[in-house]
Amino acid sequence: MSNLSAFDTLGPVMVGPSSSHTAGAVRIGNLAREIVGKDFKRVKIYLHGSFRETYQGHGTDKALIGGLLGLSTENSLIKKSFQLAKQKKIEFEFIPADLGKVHPNTVKLKIEDIDEDMNIITASSIGGGSIVVTEIDGVEVDLTGEYPTLITLHEDKPGVVAKVSAILNEYQLNIAEMKVVRQNKGTLATAVIGLDYQLDVSILNKIQKVSEVKKVKLVNPIE
Amino acid sequence: MYDFETVKELINLTEKHEVSITEVVIKREKELSEKSEVEIRKRMNKSLEVMREAIKQGLTEDITSMSGLVGGDAKLIASAREREETITGNIMSQAITRALAVSEVNAAMGKIVAVPTAGSCGILPGALLTIADDIDISDKEIVDSLFVASGIGLAVAKQASVSGAAGGCQAECGTASGMAAAAITYLLGGDNNQVANATAIALKNILGLVCDPVAGLVEIPCIKRNTMGAANALVAAEMALAGVESKIPIDEVIIAMKEVGEALPEELRETSLGGLAATPTGCRIKEQLKAD
Numbered sequence A: 001m002s003n004l005s006a007f008d009t010l011g012p013v014m015v016g017p018s019s020s021h022t023a024g025a026v027r028i029g030n031l032a033r034e035i036v037g038k039d040f041k042r043v044k045i046y047l048h049g050s051f052r053e054t055y056q057g058h059g060t061d062k063a064l065i066g067g068l069l070g071l072s073t074e075n076s077l078i079k080k081s082f083q084l085a086k087q088k089k090i091e092f093e094f095i096p097a098d099l100g101k102v103h104p105n106t107v108k109l110k111i112e113d114i115d116e117d118m119n120i121i122t123a124s125s126i127g128g129g130s131i132v133v134t135e136i137d138g139v140e141v142d143l144t145g146e147y148p149t150l151i152t153l154h155e156d157k158p159g160v161v162a163k164v165s166a167i168l169n170e171y172q173l174n175i176a177e178m179k180v181v182r183q184n185k186g187t188l189a190t191a192v193i194g195l196d197y198q199l200d201v202s203i204l205n206k207i208q209k210v211s212e213v214k215k216v217k218l219v220n221p222i223e
Numbered sequence B: 001m002y003d004f005e006t007v008k009e010l011i012n013l014t015e016k017h018e019v020s021i022t023e024v025v026i027k028r029e030k031e032l033s034e035k036s037e038v039e040i041r042k043r044m045n046k047s048l049e050v051m052r053e054a055i056k057q058g059l060t061e062d063i064t065s066m067s068g069l070v071g072g073d074a075k076l077i078a079s080a081r082e083r084e085e086t087i088t089g090n091i092m093s094q095a096i097t098r099a100l101a102v103s104e105v106n107a108a109m110g111k112i113v114a115v116p117t118a119g120s121c122g123i124l125p126g127a128l129l130t131i132a133d134d135i136d137i138s139d140k141e142i143v144d145s146l147f148v149a150s151g152i153g154l155a156v157a158k159q160a161s162v163s164g165a166a167g168g169c170q171a172e173c174g175t176a177s178g179m180a181a182a183a184i185t186y187l188l189g190g191d192n193n194q195v196a197n198a199t200a201i202a203l204k205n206i207l208g209l210v211c212d213p214v215a216g217l218v219e220i221p222c223i224k225r226n227t228m229g230a231a232n233a234l235v236a237a238e239m240a241l242a243g244v245e246s247k248i249p250i251d252e253v254i255i256a257m258k259e260v261g262e263a264l265p266e267e268l269r270e271t272s273l274g275g276l277a278a279t280p281t282g283c284r285i286k287e288q289l290k291a292d
Helices: A019-036 A049-054 A060-068 A076-087 A160-170 A201-208 B007-017 B021-033 B037-060 B073-082 B090-107 B123-135 B139-159 B169-187 B192-206 B222-241 B250-263 B280-291
Strands: A013-015 A040-048 A091-096 A105-113 A118-127 A130-136 A139-143 A149-155 A175-182 A188-195 A213-219 B111-113
Touching (some): A013 B037, A019 A105, A040 A049, A139 A175, A149 A160, A149 A201, A160 A175, A160 A201, B090 B111, B123 B169, B169 B192, B192 B222
Antiparallel strands (some): A118 A130
């Protein structure tokens, strides 16, 4: 708790009515937008627990859409996010759901991007506007949007993660946190690498060229 | 190092470095964020502007909450005051009008400053800005007092909690009321001990208040509790400035608040399973909203 800012107790500036159900929902939308990383045309939103019970009264629905459109937690347009999404011809649907043993404020987003790829993201609003993305496309993660984060999908072989971290080391990029999750033993694995600084596209390209790396994605931090 | 955990440590730092509470809080923020004092002050100035805008919006626009349950009450008190139908006097009437206005704007998805949370966002602007307008003081001095409020909020957050789910409404509206009482006392020239006493008195008066939102929304009774918090802040500041002391020191009050919060059953900590949320009318409202 010692790193609490003066603007945590007198602030943040935000659109109401609830830091967990509104501001947190906007931030989930913001981070999901970063994870998808391109325009999208269709969104299905599965609301769990307290989100399911009170989403309309808290504007959680408008906040999630506003966040997906890139609005910040203090943007007054959040209230009108449905109209904005319709103008952009984005289809969206809210579905009450039971997502199992998860935080009471949890949402699952199925986002179909312009290349018709499906992005499935699960996230929770854990209080005071803080959030955590817990799953991306079936892979367990732990993403809070604080750091620039690299996410790779690579062959589950010895030395692949070392190759990626060697490239980061070459550019003297410090790894703030790292987690490697196996999709299936001996087939595919995912590394989630939190960095202290933004990284250049050229570095991303270099990682992409590692032969065992199938996919690499950079998720920028959110406000 | 300007970091502190308790109000006592905060006051000790002011004495050690011979600076004000405001300066300690700003210096701490500088260390934490590596930003300049100008940038930090600018950000707080923006918060002040957002508070003023929310008050204005709540008193000029037609406000209805997202659920349609609440809105328009701030205007009712404002017009009663214009007809000179106030029984508590202009200051108190203004303070509760403004606290209501900001809370109503919050419930309608308007822009507010969370102090310390969105649910208690009307208390500090309602009480503090009413006093500030009454004595005609510079924005810089108001911003100074906002840093004092923030510092007090930090001491509560670090020792207890400012979340209704963890500590009940006392943690949200109680803390907000304590922060507002501290800011007002500071703004009116109170010394460090008077600031601490004002905070302690305000917190003590709200100790034990449960968090029981009807249908889980930040509307009933949250909005009206903001008026109570603003009024209580004025009461506490008036007492402390007159020289009334809290027999229980502020940090002990904060720890008591934490323990009371932990002792509250889960039904009374934002789950909407007890208190007003569980009344026949509270349940009926919930069912009605579901049916809509």
